[in-house]
Amino acid sequence: MSRSADHCIITLTLFFSLRTHMRLVYLALGWCAGIVIAADVATRRVPRHPLEWTLIAIIALIALIMFTRSRLWTQKTPRMIALALFALALGGMRFSLTPATSEIAAFNNRGGMTITGTVAAPPMLRDTRADIRLNAQTLTRTGETLPTSGLILVRAARHTDVNVGDRIAVTGELIAPPTLDDFSYADYLARGGVYSLLINADVELVSPAPVGDFWRILADVRAHTRDVIASAIPEPAAGLLTGILLGDESGISPDLEADFAATGAAHIVAISGFNMIVISSIVIGMLSRLNLPKRRAAIIALIIIGIYTIFVGASAAVTRAALMSGLLIVGRSIRRKTFVPASLAFAAILLSALNPLTLWDVGFQLSMGAVFSIALLADPLSRRFDRLLKRLSSRHADRLAAWLNEPIVVSLAAMLGTLPITMLYFGRVSLVALAVNLLIVPVQPMVLALGGLASLTGLIAPAIAAPIFACVLVLLGWTITAVRTFADIPLAQIDLPLHPNLAAGFFGVLFFAAAVRAEKPAWIGRVWAFIVRRKLVTIFVSLLTVGIILGVAHLRALPDGRLHVWFLDMGHSHAALIQTPDGAHILIDGGRAPSRLLTALGDRLPFTKRSIEIVILTQPDPNEYAALIDVVARYRIGALITNGQPNISADFQSLITRLTEQGTQITPAARGWRFDLPDGTRLEALHPDPVAMPELDDRFDPNTLMLRVTYGGVSFLFTGDANDDAQAAILAAGINPAATVMGVPRHGASGALDPDFLQAVAPQVAILQSDPANRFGDPDPNTLDLLGDIRLYRTDYDGTIHLVTDGVNLEITPEG
Known part of the structure; x- marks a missing residue:
């Protein structure tokens, strides 16, 4: 269960500890908790299943009816708990009935097309464009016209002369709304029922709104x-x-x-x-x-x-x-x-x-x-x-x-x-x-x-x-x-960013205070009187409690003697975090989104730790290193391992300058490079070729640093953006790339995986890092077909993938 669902349950339990008269508040908390829990369940699998929540609601209703006949029904707190749990089931059922997509969204990221429909709301004028919500009715693509439905957001020229109720035809590229570093535009539009974005649109008026249309008159006024x-x-x-x-x-x-x-x-x-x-x-x-x-x-x-x-x-x-x-x-x-x-x-x-x-x-x-x-x-x-x-x-x-x-x-x-x-x-x-x-x-x-x-x-x-x-x-x-x-x-x-747990705790305290204020239970008065009389005892107990909490958090963060690997959900970029059995941390690439990467690190590194032992940059591509600039500002980096390829861009030079000022050791790695940690973790480079190290003008993908991490009998192959040329070069050099877990190269793009290379790796598990809103059409169906029966986990479906091994067994937990 996600943190958001945990927060709802904690808040709900907190309220149930008080005998208040806020019946509607109880029902609202149960209802909202049901919606949040159903949303959490929905992120773990596609599609949603309304029938399951409907059955839960029916069972809850039957239980509620039976409960009304018991003696507990006459007691206030059990009655409120029963009603709130029934509201929770209803909230989950309501969310399960919410569409997760639209019919027209099936054509996202498939190129240009013409869509006809009715303008659903007055256009929103921006500095450089007009945003038009269109209720799609037909779609024309490659000469074929199909009926369709669903809302889309059309980005057109600022002075496009259309208004609510007009029937228009728009031509442009239909894409999935993106998820940015600290803002999900896809989620924002989804709240309004929009799952598609038409960019660079040409707009043609087919017919104006009917005379006397109420919404058109309102928009004109x-x-x-x-x-x-x-x-x-x-x-x-x-x-x-x-x-x-x-x-x-x-x-x-x-x-x-x-x-x-x-x-x-x-x-x-x-x-x-x-x-x-x-x-x-x-x-x-x-x-x-x-x-x-x-x-x-x-x-x-x-x-x-x-x-x-x-x-x-x-x-x-x-x-x-x-x-x-x-x-x-x-x-x-x-x-x-x-x-x-x-x-x-x-x-x-x-x-x-x-x-x-x-x-x-x-x-x-x-x-x-x-x-x-x-x-x-x-x-x-x-x-x-x-x-x-x-x-x-x-x-x-x-x-x-x-x-x-x-x-x-x-x-x-x-x-x-x-x-x-x-x-x-x-x-x-x-x-x-x-x-x-x-x-x-x-x-x-x-x-x-x-x-x-x-x-x-x-x-x-x-x-x-x-x-x-x-x-x-x-x-x-x-x-x-x-x-x-x-x-x-x-x-x-x-x-001054705030962790979600602290925000939830603040509102938990606020809700608790509201409930106490409404009911004024006698025990609150006794507790307050004790605090006033025994101030030193209260301070000591408070400090002791804080110390215990921090101590438990520190103990939980201690290494457990196993190798942990997180394939991080960084959109359409590669990023992975490794914690070795002795507690050393290795970051492989970082993506473009600093806030997402820093949050991912903050959630998984001990709260007292401000250093990362090794950072590995597989290629000097902004898609892989842009977020590392902010990481270097927050954490001290022990060593940087690169593929040896130079880059004269201002951002990359800024990254290198900051690392140099920290005293970070910067080491180029090529085939044959190996590093053994004291706890038995081994890092080895399979590519690029040490005889022909990449130059400034060379392409990134053929020269990607491909890395294998091994602990005991379990190994992880980080392929990054290594293309078919790099994969073929590894096989030609006589290198055995076998691994238990393989990252799918180049986000599963068309031609991203060489069949012979896949056969040589022979992975039991494949991890695909991809953004559902990417405009490249990744992953390609043919690439996925090559994986066959190999267990596949995807960050666009499962969120961050957490793998743990003791050198023999392998545990896999999707954290999405």
């Missing part, structure tokens, strides 16, 4: 509103106001967007719960002055919030914000205080029922974290802030608290809730966020109110809207100036 804003105020204020009001961030320059991110003010740009709360407050305030009954006013407010949500594009975060503000409106209308954790639970269940992949949406997670943290921490922080102000100035404390409470207290609470998520996904922390929010948050309600009024007025009477836009321009200018000024400060943000 939205576009007209954007034009009104653009004609009334200059950039960058116009782009910022469009983002705040309409959720369309395409007009915000990348530099300004980066400044907002660096200063912790990105939430101002996006439509969030803050915006929705302001809008709902304005609507309720206006309706209350008309002396309407509260329930009627609530209904009107809900309708307006719903229209606004649809108008700006109902993303997961926007819909969640609308749900939360709607629940607050309903709570006020029936004179009940809305319980925020339960409201969040309801929103999570509803949104993930519509699309289970919403749980992985970063914006959704940030919104949930911010609102939950505000609900839990805003009141305690506000009380402490009030006490601080009274100490400083008791005379003006109330006025200062009313003015500063929201920008300081609410912003601080929101930052605490979103900080672990920001560190986890982006690896950055803004040091000026609190100061910036103190300056810009107080003016944002006026920006929303006046900006919305000016835009609506501008649609009807532009002349009347002009003075209102002038006021808005002053407020936007203040916001932009504050953000840019603080973004220019050195160290406005720092790199």
Whole structure:
């Protein structure tokens, strides 16, 4: 089971340890845990199996019905556990029903084609292109037209004149969305049901949208509103106001967007719960002055919030914000205080029922974290802030608290809730966020109110809207100036990545605190009283616990006398990590993705270790060494083994310079080179030919350093990108390349494997390192056919492959 599934179960168990009244929260946790566990299971095999989860849900329902007849049903905690487990089964069943691909995705990476379909959403304008979501209907390739279905994302020229509802024909290359170093574009698009990307597209209008089409009318109004804003105020204020009001961030320059991110003010740009709360407050305030009954006013407010949500594009975060503000409106209308954790639970269940992949949406997670943290921490922080102000100035404390409470207290609470998520996904922390929010948050309600009024007025009477836009321009200018000024400060943000376990632990503690606050169990009071009375004992026990945890972690990281080999999932690059029986570490290549490689090393090396004994670079190709530059900055490298081929590129020279400054021994290796470690591990080079070492202008693949690692009777052959010429040269030299495990060369490309070489290696296991989104069509079916009955593991299916041997037996564990 993956770490994400473990985290869900740990959090669920933590909640079950308390007898709380948060029934909806229990159900939401069970439901979300089921979705995450089902997703984890789905990554281990293809295709998904909805029937299995349906049977589990039926069994859980039968068990729940039988449980209702037992005496335990009258007890609160067992009842909540039973309901949550049933919700877990339902969540798993819901995820299993989610499509893992689309019909048209079967044609990814097969070259150019023409696709016809209907534009599904208004085009998103970027600096250099327009992104168009197309609901595909037919596909024409090599003169044959086939019916098809599925959403694709079309990248066309920026000024392509199409809109939602139009029927168009697009011609270009259909590819699988890529997975980048620290961002999976494939996963991002999959959350919207898109599994294919058409690049360099030529677009032809087949027929416009039908007259009177609701979504087309809505898109036209939205576009007209954007034009009104653009004609009334200059950039960058116009782009910022469009983002705040309409959720369309395409007009915000990348530099300004980066400044907002660096200063912790990105939430101002996006439509969030803050915006929705302001809008709902304005609507309720206006309706209350008309002396309407509260329930009627609530209904009107809900309708307006719903229209606004649809108008700006109902993303997961926007819909969640609308749900939360709607629940607050309903709570006020029936004179009940809305319980925020339960409201969040309801929103999570509803949104993930519509699309289970919403749980992985970063914006959704940030919104949930911010609102939950505000609900839990805003009141305690506000009380402490009030006490601080009274100490400083008791005379003006109330006025200062009313003015500063929201920008300081609410912003601080929101930052605490979103900080672990920001560190986890982006690896950055803004040091000026609190100061910036103190300056810009107080003016944002006026920006929303006046900006919305000016835009609506501008649609009807532009002349009347002009003075209102002038006021808005002053407020936007203040916001932009504050953000840019603080973004220019050195160290406005720092790199500070966070391990997923720590992020999960933080929210586990936060959930635990929410449950304790809701129930206030007696034992918590007794524990707190003990801590207050016995501070020294508490400190000693805490330090002892930390020491035990660190000690156990250190013991688990100690070598176990066996050879460990990880074929790392680095996309379409080769990378492998070896731990010898005595605990030495050897890294073979590194790929192009520094964040992925550093995370893989951090997960597998002892947390106290900051060195790697040997790094082996099979060829000076950026696909193999680019990520090693960052590794050298974090770890001390004992020795670098290369194929001896020079490279004058700036990046490669930077790598060599950094290694030289460390005092790393750099050694070229060729056929006949051998290195025996004291623990019995042997490294030997099978290629290149020592008589004809590769020169600067030689091709990489024929001169790849092919390495065999042997421990006892088990051996591993790392072929890298060695092509058929290199394989034939090994056989011609009379070298026996036999190995227990063989890495498939060149990612299994067409002609990558020489049949005679494969017969000479005679592997029992083959490992294929490949990226499912690669544009080369790898692996080639003919290459896979050559493997025959050899056990094949693939990183694009199985993730990182972990192999362990004691020199006799071999254990294989896919870690995906």
